Amino acid sequence: MVALIVGRPERVEWLRYYAPYTKVNENKIDPEFRGWGWRKPPVEFQPSTFIPQPWTERAFEQWDAMPVLAKLHRPVTVSLTRPDNGERLKRDALNAQLASGWKQATGSLTPQPARLFYDGGLNATPLAELTPALSLAHSSLDLLDSRESYDLTQRLGDTGAASPFVGIALATMASYLNGDTSAVMPLRRKDQATIIAITAPTPGKKPSYDPFTVNLMPQNADSDFAHSSAAFAVRAKQ
Secondary structure (H helix, E strand, O other), X not given: OOOOOXXXXXXXXXXXXXXXXXXXXOOOOOOOOOOEOOOOOOOOOOOOOOOOOOOOHHHHHHHXXXXXXXXXXXXXXXXXXXXXXXXXXXXXXXXXXXXXXXXXXXXXXXXXXXXXXXXXXXXXXXXXXXXXXHHHOOOOOOOOOOOOEEEHHHHHOOOHHHHHHHHHHHHHHHHHHHXXXXXXXXXXXXXXXXXXXXXXXXXXXXXXXXOOOOOOOXXXXXXXXXXXXXXXXXXXXX
């Protein structure tokens, strides 16, 4: 079992005030809040829908120990339909809208995306739409280069509703290990496109530690693994 944790650290900083007042559990590994210790905090804790109880000191120890693998930028979504009749855009209008979304999502990033993970699902040809759109956006990506262009359905099979999360996970791994930027584009919906930028925590600097231990390149994998996209998917999740 693995988990993809997306968080904004500053949103939980206010909870640190209450941590010293929480009870230390008998099982010191357990981070769950089980009541206050011998004294209660001077300022009463106010629960919310998303944070119903305080965090313990153990919870913050675990939180602080998690490495930041990437920065997830706010997704940009653009409509691919005409506002007057709802029909899907075609040719130049479609290219212009996709290019506009790409510029909004990546225009301020340094470095610019080194690779794109995209998925249009089965019986789709997203490359035919992305190539002219990214050219119009003056992107340096070569979508005919297998090291810069990753069609998830073509490479991994149909991942269904999990496709955006698969793309984000792979983009995180790639950008972390290379110290650069990746982009993810879920394209299964015909009425809109979403561009998600992923940047390394330290752009331009490759890490000294590889937390994934996954051989992403076929030439670096064992013979049984290199030719199996299914094995790749399972291996990447471990």
